[in-house]
Amino acid sequence: MTxxxxxxxxxxxxxxxxxxxxxxxxxIDDKIxxxxxxxxxxxxxxxxxxxxxxxxxxxxRIIVYDAMAEGSExxxxxxxxxxxxxxxIIKKSGSIVSENEACLSVPDFKSNVKRFESVTVKGENAxxxxxxxxxxxxxxxxxxxxxDHLDGILFFERVSSLKRRMYKKRIAxxxxxxxx
Numbered sequence: 001m002t003x004x005x006x007x008x009x010x011x012x013x014x015x016x017x018x019x020x021x022x023x024x025x026x027x028i029d030d031k032i033x034x035x036x037x038x039x040x041x042x043x044x045x046x047x048x049x050x051x052x053x054x055x056x057x058x059x060x061r062i063i064v065y066d067a068m069a070e071g072s073e074x075x076x077x078x079x080x081x082x083x084x085x086x087x088x089i090i091k092k093s094g095s096i097v098s099e100n101e102a103c104l105s106v107p108d109f110k111s112n113v114k115r116f117e118s119v120t121v122k123g124e125n126a127x128x129x130x131x132x133x134x135x136x137x138x139x140x141x142x143x144x145x146x147x148d149h150l151d152g153i154l155f156f157e158r159v160s161s162l163k164r165r166m167y168k169k170r171i172a173x174x175x176x177x178x179x180x
Contacts, residue, residue: 001044004131006042006055006056006060007054007056008107009105010171011057017150017154018060018061018150018152021085021086024033028124028127030063035062036062036064039051042080046104048104048120050065050069051063055104060063061150062084062085063147064084065146066080067081067082070137079173080166084102086123087122088123089119089121089144093118094116095114095115097114098115099112101131103154109156115140120167
């Protein structure tokens with residue numbers, strides 16, 4: 001497996017919507033399956049609980065997430081992850097605040113984010129089998145966060161404009177300083 005480079009804001013490709021993965025005869029091709037394995041390894045190495053393909057420079061609708069996100073590392077010693085291809089949220093309800101939400105592509109920034117408490121997601125797994133499931137709590141937050149990536153939305157777009165401007169200003173200043 002290969003550890004992939006995780007892109008960081010202000011990388012332009014993070015802000016672009018992703019296209020669907022083609023599935024032929026209900027099968028995901030080997031190239032995509034290898035990518036999924038590499039994304040899972042990269043996510044755990046980072047460390048994170050979710051990773052979307054745009055974060056590694058591939059604007060395709062693929063996400064991976066920690067199968068035991070609510071548990072501790074001791075509960076998931078084998079570092080198992082799940083993948084969704086072409087996921088979309090088809091139903092949302094309730095309201096919850098994701099406290100100190102963070103992102104591997106948005107360094108040095110955490111914020112409370114208003115999210116839906118439960119969502120229904122549909123897509124395909126790594127084998128190309130169609131799935132539809134309901135999730136709540138942390139898994140609902142992960143699904144919303146990662147699917148936002150597929151739509152070209154970074155989580156700081158869901159916080160106050162003041163916090164967003166302050167973060168963007170700080171990043172611009174860092175970039176300017178690194179150019180010197």
